[in-house]
Amino acid sequence: MGFSDIGCYGSEIQTPNLDRLAANGLRFSQFYNGARCCPTRASLLTGLHPHQTGIGHMSYGTYPEGTNPEGYANDLNDRCATIAQVLKPAGYATYCVGKWHVASDTAADGSKHNWPLQRGFDKYYGMIGGAGSFYDPTKLCRDNALITPVNDPDYQPAGKYYFTEAVTDNALMYLKQHDADKPFFIYVAYTAAHWPMHALERDIAKYKGMYDEGYEVIRQVRLEKTKKLGLIDPYSTLSPAPGAWEDQPNKAWEARCMEVYAAMIDCMDQGIGKITAELERQGQLDNTLILFLQDNGACDETLGRTDNKKWHLKGIKPMGPDELQTKTWPPMRTRDGRPVLGGPDIMPGAEDTYVSYGRNWANVSNTPFREYKHFVHEGGISTPLIAFWPKGIAARGGITHQPGHIIDIMATCVDLAGAPYPQGKILPMEGVSLKPVFEGKKLKNRILYWEHEGNRAIRDGDWKLVAKGWNSSWELFNLKDDRTEMNNLVGKFPERSAAMEKQWLEHAERTHILPWPWGPYGRD
Numbered sequence: 001m002g003f004s005d006i007g008c009y010g011s012e013i014q015t016p017n018l019d020r021l022a023a024n025g026l027r028f029s030q031f032y033n034g035a036r037c038c039p040t041r042a043s044l045l046t047g048l049h050p051h052q053t054g055i056g057h058m059s060y061g062t063y064p065e066g067t068n069p070e071g072y073a074n075d076l077n078d079r080c081a082t083i084a085q086v087l088k089p090a091g092y093a094t095y096c097v098g099k100w101h102v103a104s105d106t107a108a109d110g111s112k113h114n115w116p117l118q119r120g121f122d123k124y125y126g127m128i129g130g131a132g133s134f135y136d137p138t139k140l141c142r143d144n145a146l147i148t149p150v151n152d153p154d155y156q157p158a159g160k161y162y163f164t165e166a167v168t169d170n171a172l173m174y175l176k177q178h179d180a181d182k183p184f185f186i187y188v189a190y191t192a193a194h195w196p197m198h199a200l201e202r203d204i205a206k207y208k209g210m211y212d213e214g215y216e217v218i219r220q221v222r223l224e225k226t227k228k229l230g231l232i233d234p235y236s237t238l239s240p241a242p243g244a245w246e247d248q249p250n251k252a253w254e255a256r257c258m259e260v261y262a263a264m265i266d267c268m269d270q271g272i273g274k275i276t277a278e279l280e281r282q283g284q285l286d287n288t289l290i291l292f293l294q295d296n297g298a299c300d301e302t303l304g305r306t307d308n309k310k311w312h313l314k315g316i317k318p319m320g321p322d323e324l325q326t327k328t329w330p331p332m333r334t335r336d337g338r339p340v341l342g343g344p345d346i347m348p349g350a351e352d353t354y355v356s357y358g359r360n361w362a363n364v365s366n367t368p369f370r371e372y373k374h375f376v377h378e379g380g381i382s383t384p385l386i387a388f389w390p391k392g393i394a395a396r397g398g399i400t401h402q403p404g405h406i407i408d409i410m411a412t413c414v415d416l417a418g419a420p421y422p423q424g425k426i427l428p429m430e431g432v433s434l435k436p437v438f439e440g441k442k443l444k445n446r447i448l449y450w451e452h453e454g455n456r457a458i459r460d461g462d463w464k465l466v467a468k469g470w471n472s473s474w475e476l477f478n479l480k481d482d483r484t485e486m487n488n489l490v491g492k493f494p495e496r497s498a499a500m501e502k503q504w505l506e507h508a509e510r511t512h513i514l515p516w517p518w519g520p521y522g523r524d
Contacts, residue, residue, distance in 0.1 A: 002298030002365025047410025071512030084120030098189030168271030214245025307343030407431030
């Protein structure tokens with residue numbers, strides 16, 4: 001999801017429950033994730049930089065023979081502990097629902113050493129991998145067993161199975177079963193609005209016609225709203241747009257893509273409302289810290305945006321109730337035996353479609369920033385962070401412009417729980433507790449770092465040095481004056497740029513970004 005995809009950060013999408021949390025909590029305007037799902041989740045769960053956990057890239061992949069992939073093992077290593085592993089000995093019940101995606105082995109008969117229950121969680125329901133159909137999720141899992149939507153004895157919805165609703169319903173199940181005498185930590189990892197664009201028709205209907213005027217109109221409205229909310233400076237300008245609405249030959253299809261995307265977020269917000277309502281019913285809402293954030297910026301990937309003849313499977317049969325859906329993307333079939341198709345002749349939303357919403361809408365989602373998921377310009381790493389905690393946050397409806405980082409989530413949870421952090425083999429936390437920010441205080445200045453697939457950045461105060469790929473030159477921006485990264489100052493401040501590059505290299509050596517498995521990082 002992009003920076004401006006929820007109402008309280010500038011969107012037209014209906015997110016009343018998140019907006020309510022923001023109105024009674026604290027919004028961060030400069031909080032950062034790790035640019036992509038696996039690295040972000042590894043950092044969120046452990047409080048370390050992703051390469052320190054072994055997931056500097058993804059939870060899968062191979063490397064050239066003879067390389068040293070210590071930072072790229074595709075698996076959480078034994079030198080990190082998850083939030084659940086730290087809070088559980090302190091008396092917390094621990095629950096995980098939704099996307100996991102930090103284990104290299106997801107086979108039914110494989111090693112489960114990095115599945116949620118082996119990483120500190122008492123109960124788990126969700127997608128042990130990373131993506132797939134919302135109607136028949138890939139690698140659907142309960143506790144330590146792979147299941148299907150139809151053979152799960154613990155959850156059978158009254159209507160059509162839809163993963164976003166299943167995440168909500170199972171989170172509610174765990175909260176209702178929870179022993180009220182114990183504190184709890186619950187990690188609710190929705191997959192909305194990851195491709196494919198799947199949503200329920202009742203939710204899509206709310207957005208019918210809303211996007212018929214195209215990218216430019218929506219983006220401009222979001223820009224003005226985000227400025228009015230005080231989340232970005234009033235002089236901020238838009239980053240360049242990748243395409244124009246008037247040039248699109250399939251406008252009805254393009255509009256439908258965004259209608260479905262909006263519906264996916266809407267359904268997630270409905271679920272968040274049900275969870276908060278359950279906490280309120282139990283009398284726990286005021287004393288529960290709720291953090292909402294995204295794992296990367298909006299996605300410009302093009303899967304399913306052209307018709308692929310290989311997807312047109314013939315002679316396929318329905319799947320049995322115990323037959324696992326193992327395919328993350330097409331060619332694949334629905335559980336009742338239809339091929340799953342994409343391209344501009346396929347209107348997204350239903351279970352036999354597989355479409356992503358494309359770069360132009362991702363650019364709208366990331367208003368006003370540059371780039372997308374995977375990159376470490378602001379569009380790839382800037383996330384809303386809503387912190388809601390009536391008993392612990394005084395500034396109701398406030399906004400903080402202090403920078404924060406995904407590594408801070410673990411430190412915050414450990415601090416508030418009063419839990420002892422493991423010593424010895426486990427690496428010390430890299431993040432800082434956000435509790436002082438909740439109390440209206442200032443954090444000490446620190447340097448923030450990123451790397452993903454050669455995209456790299458360092459932020460020191462208002463200065464950010466960033467590069468797009470190993471073979472690209474560094475760019476220098478002053479984010480106080482230029483949050484959209486439009487005015488490259490590297491030529492004007494060569495000494496500062498060189499000093500920051502040196503700092504980044506020292507960090508890269510210390511945290512196992514280097515050596516990089518796919519070749520040398522070109523430097524003197």
